[in-house]
Amino acid sequence: MRKAFVPLVVLGAAMFAYAPVAIAHTPYESTMLLIQKVFYFHLAAWAGLGLAISVCGIASAIYLFNGSKVADRLGVAGAELVVVFCTFGMISGSLWARKAWGIWWGWDPKLTMAFIIDLVFVGYILVRRFGGPGAEKLAAAMGIFGLATTPFIYKAADWWRTIHPQTSVMKTLSNTEGGAIMWSTVWFCIVTFLLLTVLVLAARTRLERLKTRLDELYLAAEDL
Amino acid sequence: MFFRTALLVLRKDVAIELRSYEIVSTTVFFALSCVAILSFAFVNEGQAPEGTAAGILWIAIAFSGTLALGRTFERERYGETLKALLLAPAPRPAIYLGKMLGIVALMLATEIVLVPMVNFLFAASLFARPGLLVVILLLGTVGYASVGTLFAAMLVRARTRDVMLPILLYPITVPVIIAGVRGTSALIASPVDDAVAQLWISLLAFFDVVFVTLALWTFEPLMTE
Numbered sequence: 130m131r132k133a134f135v136p137l138v139v140l141g142a143a144m145f146a147y148a149p150v151a152i153a154h155t156p157y158e159s160t161m162l163l164i165q166k167v168f169y170f171h172l173a174a175w176a177g178l179g180l181a182i183s184v185c186g187i188a189s190a191i192y193l194f195n196g197s198k199v200a201d202r203l204g205v206a207g208a209e210l211v212v213v214f215c216t217f218g219m220i221s222g223s224l225w226a227r228k229a230w231g232i233w234w235g236w237d238p239k240l241t242m243a244f245i246i247d248l249v250f251v252g253y254i255l256v257r258r259f260g261g262p263g264a265e266k267l268a269a270a271m272g273i274f275g276l277a278t279t280p281f282i283y284k285a286a287d288w289w290r291t292i293h294p295q296t297s298v299m300k301t302l303s304n305t306e307g308g309a310i311m312w313s314t315v316w317f318c319i320v321t322f323l324l325l326t327v328l329v330l331a332a333r334t335r336l337e338r339l340k341t342r343l344d345e346l347y348l349a350a351e352d353l
Numbered sequence: 354m355f356f357r358t359a360l361l362v363l364r365k366d367v368a369i370e371l372r373s374y375e376i377v378s379t380t381v382f383f384a385l386s387c388v389a390i391l392s393f394a395f396v397n398e399g400q401a402p403e404g405t406a407a408g409i410l411w412i413a414i415a416f417s418g419t420l421a422l423g424r425t426f427e428r429e430r431y432g433e434t435l436k437a438l439l440l441a442p443a444p445r446p447a448i449y450l451g452k453m454l455g456i457v458a459l460m461l462a463t464e465i466v467l468v469p470m471v472n473f474l475f476a477a478s479l480f481a482r483p484g485l486l487v488v489i490l491l492l493g494t495v496g497y498a499s500v501g502t503l504f505a506a507m508l509v510r511a512r513t514r515d516v517m518l519p520i521l522l523y524p525i526t527v528p529v530i531i532a533g534v535r536g537t538s539a540l541i542a543s544p545v546d547d548a549v550a551q552l553w554i555s556l557l558a559f560f561d562v563v564f565v566t567l568a569l570w571t572f573e574p575l576m577t578e
Binding site for chain 1: 508524532559574575
């Protein structure tokens with residue numbers, strides 16, 4: 130990873146620079162026009178979120194059962210990224226919802242799920258920071274349970290909203306005219322965000338490792 | 354051996370509780386205070402909007418459940434008995450199961466007072482399908498207590514446990530709350546919506562199975578220092 134890091138950063142930066150150009154070249158969606166363009170980054174953020182949740186949950190389980198320090202650092206990095214992507218996704222989603230449905234927030238299943246996942250992983254970060262000695266293990270439990278509860282939250286919110294349908298109905302993106310170029314742009318953005326996720330995970334894991342190393346050095350210096 | 358250990362832990366908790374009724378009585382009154390506070394938010398001109406009763410019932414259950422969890426483990430921490438319990442040559446998951454059953458018993462005892470009270474105050478027909486109501490309450494309580502017991506047990510060592518327990522527990526148990534509220538609403542509705550209630554019961558059952566399994570699996574490494 131260390132050797133590939135710099136080239137990948139360059140690649141990621143180039144992809145992010147090109148993404149707006151690609152999005153500008155896509156045709157307007159027939160009903161939502163300009164606002165639909167937020168979709169390219171919006172969906173891509175959810176892809177990054179999915180990856181980050183999985184990484185955090187699985188790394189937490191590994192840490193809990195064999196105490197691997199690498200897994201612990203990956204867990205922190207994953208949890209922080211989940212919060213970042215969730216917040217970004219909710220903001221971009223709100224903008225879109227305002228334009229498409231006329232409301233900022235509609236308790237749509239996906240919105241509800243994003244909100245609760247945000248709470249779960251903010252909980253992860255809080256317990257890690259303020260949990261006192263052994264807080265890493267508490268946080269790891271939160272990571273595992275957070276990953277496990279995600280599908281339940283989605284299913285529950287889905288039934289809650291669709292059994293009694295209310296004003297807003299989930300709009301599906303029509304991809305009839307100019308569909309191919311729109312979908313290729315969507316995929317381009319998803320790959321860009323996934324690459325970003327991996328890079329940030331790597332950088333954040335390294336930062337956590339250096340922090341521990343620094344603490345050890347301080348302790349060693351005090352003993353002298 | 355496994356179930357005998359769990360039952361012994363449960364018997365110990367029940368015996369301590371029966372001596373003073375401290376947790377049961379305080380939890381019941383806390384739940385009733387919740388109902389009172391919430392009714393001020395919803396009741397307008399002597400009537401609560403339709404379906405409010407289910408929401409108020411489950412909020413009261415969740416809040417009083419947190420209190421019962423906190424008090425139960427505070428008692429263990431105060432006497433340093435949790436350490437002794439963990440040192441005992443017994444399978445750790447059995448200890449977890451015993452503690453969880455104790456919490457479930459406490460929460461059910463609260464619900465026995467709470468449910469008729471909500472039924473009476475909000476003129477809701479909660480007992481239209483007593484069988485389904487009992488199933489929803491039981492499954493919801495087990496789901497809530499399964500995650501709650503594990504988190505309360507692991508937070509015993511943390512200094513900030515009082516505030517951390519709700520922060521960690523509520524987002525994880527959101528599915529239980531949604532399913533409980535919606536399932537109970539379906540029972541209150543006229544005519545009673547059996548199919549919807551059963552749908553939510555199936556979600557609750559699935560949640561219970563997954564989270565009890567996860568908790569039994571992670572209790573051992575979590576409680577090992």
